[in-house]
Amino acid sequence: MQVKIFITLKNGVVDPQGITIKGALESLGYQGIANIRLGKYIQMELNSKSREEAGKDIEEMCDKLLANPVIENYRYEIEKDSG
Amino acid sequence: MQVKIFITLKNGVVDPQGITIKGALESLGYQGIANIRLGKYIQMELNSKSREEAGKDIEEMCDKLLANPVIENYRYEIEKDSG
Numbered sequence: 001m002q003v004k005i006f007i008t009l010k011n012g013v014v015d016p017q018g019i020t021i022k023g024a025l026e027s028l029g030y031q032g033i034a035n036i037r038l039g040k041y042i043q044m045e046l047n048s049k050s051r052e053e054a055g056k057d058i059e060e061m062c063d064k065l066l067a068n069p070v071i072e073n074y075r076y077e078i079e080k081d082s083g
Numbered sequence: 084m085q086v087k088i089f090i091t092l093k094n095g096v097v098d099p100q101g102i103t104i105k106g107a108l109e110s111l112g113y114q115g116i117a118n119i120r121l122g123k124y125i126q127m128e129l130n131s132k133s134r135e136e137a138g139k140d141i142e143e144m145c146d147k148l149l150a151n152p153v154i155e156n157y158r159y160e161i162e163k164d165s166g
């Protein structure tokens with residue numbers, strides 16, 4: 001099962017990387033950029049038997065290891081294997 | 084215009100962070116994980132007039148600054164503002 005996990009900083013948490021990217025883009029001449037936030041994007045394959053089992057595992061993985069629940073939110077998408 | 088950019092390592096490029104995450108998850112007891120890859124997820128708002136203009140700007144931004152075209156691929160989604 002192909003899984004995509006998106007980890008983002010919660011609203012209100014300062015994102016220094018986002019601020020740096022915004023500054024760099026503005027210095028390249030791009031104006032009108034707002035609310036730029038950098039997050040993580042994790043792809044993996046799981047050999048779970050069902051979507052429910054995969055979803056449960058992913059939530060546990062995110063809470064325990066992948067995301068910091070104090071400052072980060074996550075969401076995920078589960079796709080059937082292409083193969 | 085709300086934009087989401089996904090930057091991933093190209094196939095064949097070694098992903099040390101992904102390997103580390105896989106090892107950590109396995110040590111927590113999760114088996115059957117394969118092809119884990121860590122990428123970047125960037126959200127931003129652009130005040131472009133059209134989707135075409137926004138797409139052109141995003142491709143330029145990725146090529147110049149956000150992604151390393153030698154080892155990374157990117158894709159993006161453009162959404163209308165919710166507000």
